[in-house]
Amino acid sequence: MSSEEGPTQQQQPEQEKKPDEPPSAASDAPQQESGSSSPAAEPPAAVAEPPPAAVAEPPAAAPAAEEKPLSFRALVLTGHGGYDKVKLQVKTMAKPKLKAGEVLVRVKACGLNFAELLARQGLYELLPSPPVTMGMEGSGVIEAVGEDVNDRKVGDRVIALARSGMWQEVAVVSADRTFLMPEEMSFEEGAALTINYMTAYMMLFEMANLRPGKSVLIHMAAGGVGIAATQLCQTVQDVTVFGTASASKHETITQGGVTHPIDYRTKDYVEEIRKISPKGVDIVLDPLGGSDTQKGYSLLKPLGMIIVFGAANCVTGQRKNLLAMAKTWYNQLSLNTMKLMQSNKAVSGFHLGYITDEQLFGRTMSTLLELYKQGKIKPRIDSSYHFEEVTEAMKRMHERQNIGKVILLPEPKKEEEKPKSNAEAGENVEKNDAAISEKKEEEVEAEKD
Amino acid sequence: MSSEEGPTQQQQPEQEKKPDEPPSAASDAPQQESGSSSPAAEPPAAVAEPPPAAVAEPPAAAPAAEEKPLSFRALVLTGHGGYDKVKLQVKTMAKPKLKAGEVLVRVKACGLNFAELLARQGLYELLPSPPVTMGMEGSGVIEAVGEDVNDRKVGDRVIALARSGMWQEVAVVSADRTFLMPEEMSFEEGAALTINYMTAYMMLFEMANLRPGKSVLIHMAAGGVGIAATQLCQTVQDVTVFGTASASKHETITQGGVTHPIDYRTKDYVEEIRKISPKGVDIVLDPLGGSDTQKGYSLLKPLGMIIVFGAANCVTGQRKNLLAMAKTWYNQLSLNTMKLMQSNKAVSGFHLGYITDEQLFGRTMSTLLELYKQGKIKPRIDSSYHFEEVTEAMKRMHERQNIGKVILLPEPKKEEEKPKSNAEAGENVEKNDAAISEKKEEEVEAEKD
Numbered sequence: 051m052s053s054e055e056g057p058t059q060q061q062q063p064e065q066e067k068k069p070d071e072p073p074s075a076a077s078d079a080p081q082q083e084s085g086s087s088s089p090a091a092e093p094p095a096a097v098a099e100p101p102p103a104a105v106a107e108p109p110a111a112a113p114a115a116e117e118k119p120l121s122f123r124a125l126v127l128t129g130h131g132g133y134d135k136v137k138l139q140v141k142t143m144a145k146p147k148l149k150a151g152e153v154l155v156r157v158k159a160c161g162l163n164f165a166e167l168l169a170r171q172g173l174y175e176l177l178p179s180p181p182v183t184m185g186m187e188g189s190g191v192i193e194a195v196g197e198d199v200n201d202r203k204v205g206d207r208v209i210a211l212a213r214s215g216m217w218q219e220v221a222v223v224s225a226d227r228t229f230l231m232p233e234e235m236s237f238e239e240g241a242a243l244t245i246n247y248m249t250a251y252m253m254l255f256e257m258a259n260l261r262p263g264k265s266v267l268i269h270m271a272a273g274g275v276g277i278a279a280t281q282l283c284q285t286v287q288d289v290t291v292f293g294t295a296s297a298s299k300h301e302t303i304t305q306g307g308v309t310h311p312i313d314y315r316t317k318d319y320v321e322e323i324r325k326i327s328p329k330g331v332d333i334v335l336d337p338l339g340g341s342d343t344q345k346g347y348s349l350l351k352p353l354g355m356i357i358v359f360g361a362a363n364c365v366t367g368q369r370k371n372l373l374a375m376a377k378t379w380y381n382q383l384s385l386n387t388m389k390l391m392q393s394n395k396a397v398s399g400f401h402l403g404y405i406t407d408e409q410l411f412g413r414t415m416s417t418l419l420e421l422y423k424q425g426k427i428k429p430r431i432d433s434s435y436h437f438e439e440v441t442e443a444m445k446r447m448h449e450r451q452n453i454g455k456v457i458l459l460p461e462p463k464k465e466e467e468k469p470k471s472n473a474e475a476g477e478n479v480e481k482n483d484a485a486i487s488e489k490k491e492e493e494v495e496a497e498k499d
Numbered sequence: 500m501s502s503e504e505g506p507t508q509q510q511q512p513e514q515e516k517k518p519d520e521p522p523s524a525a526s527d528a529p530q531q532e533s534g535s536s537s538p539a540a541e542p543p544a545a546v547a548e549p550p551p552a553a554v555a556e557p558p559a560a561a562p563a564a565e566e567k568p569l570s571f572r573a574l575v576l577t578g579h580g581g582y583d584k585v586k587l588q589v590k591t592m593a594k595p596k597l598k599a600g601e602v603l604v605r606v607k608a609c610g611l612n613f614a615e616l617l618a619r620q621g622l623y624e625l626l627p628s629p630p631v632t633m634g635m636e637g638s639g640v641i642e643a644v645g646e647d648v649n650d651r652k653v654g655d656r657v658i659a660l661a662r663s664g665m666w667q668e669v670a671v672v673s674a675d676r677t678f679l680m681p682e683e684m685s686f687e688e689g690a691a692l693t694i695n696y697m698t699a700y701m702m703l704f705e706m707a708n709l710r711p712g713k714s715v716l717i718h719m720a721a722g723g724v725g726i727a728a729t730q731l732c733q734t735v736q737d738v739t740v741f742g743t744a745s746a747s748k749h750e751t752i753t754q755g756g757v758t759h760p761i762d763y764r765t766k767d768y769v770e771e772i773r774k775i776s777p778k779g780v781d782i783v784l785d786p787l788g789g790s791d792t793q794k795g796y797s798l799l800k801p802l803g804m805i806i807v808f809g810a811a812n813c814v815t816g817q818r819k820n821l822l823a824m825a826k827t828w829y830n831q832l833s834l835n836t837m838k839l840m841q842s843n844k845a846v847s848g849f850h851l852g853y854i855t856d857e858q859l860f861g862r863t864m865s866t867l868l869e870l871y872k873q874g875k876i877k878p879r880i881d882s883s884y885h886f887e888e889v890t891e892a893m894k895r896m897h898e899r900q901n902i903g904k905v906i907l908l909p910e911p912k913k914e915e916e917k918p919k920s921n922a923e924a925g926e927n928v929e930k931n932d933a934a935i936s937e938k939k940e941e942e943v944e945a946e947k948d
Contacts, residue, residue: 256802257845259708343836352854353705355845358836385834387792387807390848396706396804397846399839405801 120145123437123460124183124218130172133441136184146222148196153225155210159241159434160188160217160458162443163274164337164360165403170444176403177214185217185458186403189231189240199225207231209240211411213403217437219460226408229415232423239422242274242429242455247418248411249359249402250279253335256410257398258355264332265290267323267349269342271308272299272453275359279335280307281427292331294319302453306430320345335359347395355396430454436463569594572886572909573632573667579621582890585633595671597645602674604659607686608883609637609666609907611892612694612723613786613809614852619893625852626663634666634907635852638680638689648674656680658689660860662852666886668909675857678864681872688871691878691904695723696867697860698808698851699731702784705859706847707804713781714739716772716798718791720757721748721902724808728784729756730876741780743768751902755879769794784808796844804845879903885912 119142126139148154166184168174177184192206202208208228215221231240254260266283270276271293283289284307293308300311310326312319323331332353334346337360346356385397405411421427432452435443436459447456568591575588595603615633617623626633641655651657657677664670680689703709715732719725720742732738733756742757749760759775761768772780781802783795786809795805834846854860870876881901884892885908896905 252802256708257804257843259705339836352856353701353859355706355847357845358840360840387788387846387848390846391807391809391850392848392853394706394849394853395847396806397836397839398804398844399836399841400843401840404841404843407801410802 119143120220122219123462125185125437125440125458127170127177127180127182127184129180130170133170133444135170135180136440136444138437138440141218146220148194148222150197151199151225152196152222153192153199153202153208153228154194155188155190155208155221155223155228156193157188157190157210157216157219157221157460158237159190160185160460161241161245161274162447162456162458163187163245164447165245167444167448183215183218185215186213187211187241187244188216188221189237190221192228193220195225201225202228202230207233207235207237207240209244209415211244217458217460227411229412229419232419235422238431238434238455238457239429241457242431243418243422244415245402246274246278246455247282247427247429248414249275249400250282250335251414251418252402252405252410253357253359253400254279254282254333256414257357257400258333260286260289260333262287262289265292265327265351266333266335267292267294267319267331267346268308268335269294269314269338270450271295271303271311273337273450274452274455275335275337277303277306277430277454278427282421283307285421285426290327290331292319292323292326296450299453320349323349330354333357347397350393350395352394353396355398357398357400359400432456434459436461438463568592569669571668572911574634574886574889574907576619576626576629576631576633578629579619582619582893584619584629585889585893587886587889590667595643595669597643597671599646600648600674601645601671602641602648602651602657602677603643604637604639604657604670604672604677605642606637606639606659606665606668606670606909608639608690609634609909610690610694610723611896611905611907612636613896614694616893616897632664632667634664635662636660636690636693637665637670638686639670641677642669644674650674651677651679656684656686656689658693658864660693666907666909676860678861678868681868684871687880687883687904687906688878690906691723691880692867692871693864694851695727695904696731696876696878697863698724698849699728699784700863700867701851701854701859702806702808702849703728703731703782705863706806706849707782709735709738709782711736711738714741714776714800715782715784716741716743716768716780716795717757717784718743718763718787719899720744720752720760722786722899723901723904724784724786726752726755726879726903727876731870732756734870734875739776739780741768741772741775745899748902769798772798779803782806796846799842799844801843802845804847806847806849808849881905883908885910887912 121140121142124139124141126137127135128137129135146154163186165174165176165186169177169184187210189207189209192202192204192208194204195202202225206228207230209231210216210221210223210229211227212221212223216223229244231237235243254266260266260283264286266279266289268276268279268283268291271280271291272295276293276295280291280293280303283291290309291307292310292312293303294312294314295303295308296315297313300308300313303311310322312322330349330351332351332355334349334354334356336343336346336356336358339358339360343356343358350356390397418427430453432454433443433446434457435446440458443456443458446452570589570591573588573590575586576584577586578584597603612635614623614625614635618626618633636659638656638658641651641653641657644651644653651674655677656679658680659665659670659672659678660676661670661672665672678693680686684692703715709715709732713735715728715738717725717728717732717740720729720740721744725742725744729740729742729752732740739758740756741759741761742752743761743763744752744757745764746762749757749762752760759771761771779798779800781800781804783798783803783805785792785795785805785807788807788809792805792807799805839846867876879902881903882892882895883906884895889907892905892907895901
């Protein structure tokens with residue numbers, strides 16, 4: 051995620067391609083999904099919906115006439131705005147020539163993050179300008195390794211991180227940013243682990259000082275980071291978790307470890323917490339920003355810490371909402387050190403995208419993978435969408451329908467999943483999906499958790 | 500230190516006094532200093548210098564004619580301003596009637612803190628308005644216990660804490676705010692332990708998250724908190740300590756555990772630290788405020804924390820300096836959460852005086868006393884001054900001449916310590932002290948550490 055390497059990664063695959071490159075090393079990856087036919091065989095027409103204008107842009111680098119081109123599907127942000135700005139494109143390129151330290155990954159699953167919703171609206175400054183392939187995390191199988199890569203080999207199942215460019219069938223990433231997956235981990239779990247769990251872990255254990263007996267307020271407790279944070283809180287004795295979520299999700303988050311679920315839509319969470327714990331809480335994880343940061347600060351016990359790691363309150367409608375942004379900005383917590391001294395409180399900000407410490411990444415992932423092996427954490431997959439369903443995936447997260455992680459699958463939706471009458475374009479499926487999504491949208495309007 | 504109990508404590512001893520109360524239980528206190536003659540026998544004339552106007556105020560509650568009054572020496576802040584505002588007074592009172600949970604302590608040693616310098620200038624809002632006996636920490640021997648006090652008995656050697664009122668020969672304090680001293684601990688060490696070590700401990704381990712391999716910047720590393728923090732850093736493996744102090748103190752603080760001493764007077768400490776650790780430091784303990792807070796913030800590594808716990812930059816001359824205050828205030832770090840997110844940093848304030856969590860006090864003191872017994876921490880006593888030498892004591896701290904803790908002793912300076920020709924008032928001694936002090940003042944003007 052260093053600013054030096056990330057932005058260029060999505061262009062990497064469009065460099066020279068040798069046709070004799072093995073397409074995949076599926077034999078080493080028992081859990082790898084079957085049916086991932088050669089991307090080159092995927093007809094562009096199959097990705098027409100959504101969005102309708104997909105495959106609009108020609109590949110940046112046309113393959114040399116004598117080489118067999120490699121085609122792959124990619125989700126490209128073509129401009130800032132609504133859902134239709136993310137288009138499924140089929141790119142064609144020569145075989146990428148890997149630099150030293152790089153690996154080529156055949157991507158099997160990708161994570162959708164709130165950052166991508168912000169990025170689509172033009173609110174995420176770390177994503178390069180459109181057009182750009184989105185995606186910060188994924189999992190897959192190593193298909194080729196560059197020079198000086200000694201600890202990765204073709205066929206390794208890995209989690210991969212990048213600043214952008216993971217939402218495509220093949221991606222070139224730095225080997226340092228890949229992590230070997232345990233055998234029992236599915237690709238979906240691998241894609242769900244990195245951003246959410248690293249964010250939660252670094253906040254709770256690097257930034258705050260979570261110890262036995264402490265209490266934590268977790269907003270959006272049914273979201274990706276919320277579930278990760280709740281699970282990580284369980285790794286410490288006697289931690290009380292207050293979690294906000296809509297009532298329908300309370301049973302699930304309670305099973306996941308939330309001690310006191312709070313329906314923020316019908317109750318004032320500050321009052322609810324004060325009823326249970328008059329002195330407040332020790333740690334507040336705040337992905338909302340604005341007035342919620344002020345509330346969280348007020349809830350802190352002495353020596354407590356609030357960590358602001360998002361501004362979800364900025365995101366209301368499908369497009370950039372200047373009023374919501376202004377409101378969030380205006381209401382954000384501003385303070386000086388004198389005030390902090392008198393209250394004995396700590397305020398911090400966290401943004402994984404601005405962390406460039408490779409050792410920290412490595413150490414954290416190593417800890418998380420160990421916790422996974424011990425069964426102490428397990429990513430909860432809310433749903434998996436194929437690339438052509440990215441609009442539904444984004445809607446699901448935007449409308450806070452998800453409980454856990456929303457996954458994107460590069461491989462095309464299979465024929466058997468589609469109604470036979472619309473086998474090629476899957477129109478009915480998409481229409482059905484859209485209809486369901488709209489219904490839910492009414493039900494959960496203005497919901498956030 | 501709860502705001503409810505503190506401010507009234509200094510008046511407590513001036514209530515009813517039964518003359519049959521045992522004056523002391525020295526037999527249980529082997530290290531108790533000898534020669535503490537009955538305070539009642541202390542002639543008021545002996546405390547005339549400094550300050551000249553001592554014993555100006557009559558005791559608030561005159562003893563009943565039939566009771567033998569208890570006289571005791573107290574250092575009283577009579578107004579805001581220079582050194583002369585702290586006056587040695589002899590108060591007379593009836594035997595205090597202890598409330599449930601209270602104990603009467605015969606004070607043997609008191610700590611001088613930077614807060615008292617601020618308070619004298621009118622810059623410490625937690626001290627009640629003058630006239631008020633100062634002093635937040637001391638050690639001594641329990642002379643009487645109130646009802647419901649089961650874990651303290653007459654003769655116990657204790658450390659005692661209060662919001663004010665500890666700078667007197669006898670003090671009534673809440674038993675909860677007393678802590679049994681280990682046998683091997685001197686009264687001076689006891690008086691030096693509480694404020695400085697609790698402050699350092701809570702900052703490093705409750706607020707920040709000091710762990711192996713981290714780096715810490717300690718300003719005023721030769722001061723009370725500085726030395727405490729340095730020692731506490733040694734209890735964690737592989738912690739790098741950058742400590743600012745004037746060059747003459749480097750040898751001492753290096754022996755105490757400072758890895759990289761920096762003479763802030765001749766060098767830019769930001770540059771010096773960057774030379775050694777280009778990425779900066781993990782934790783900054785900032786007692787200075789103003790522009791130094793901004794520098795400290797800039798020095799933080801990602802996931803690092805600065806803790807502001809003072810505004811020593813406000814204190815320049817002997818009296819309140821509005822320009823220095825305005826400058827410190829103007830330059831203080833102000834920030835919003837967006838900025839914090841992009842830098843992945845934490846800013847916190849710490850002020851022991853605003854902490855009211857009794858359990859936290861008890862837990863912290865218990866840990867500190869255990870560390871003391873294990874030999875891992877040991878308060879460094881810079882110097883001890885008798886009450887009549889309080890001006891010299893304050894000057895020594897104000898001018899940053901001290902390396903370690905400055906202690907105040909309630910008992911009068913002994914005859915043998917004084918030149919024979921001035922046995923009663925000790926004039927020559929004080930003049931000599933003052934002369935020495937003035938000389939040093941020239942040498943170390945504008946010095947801070």
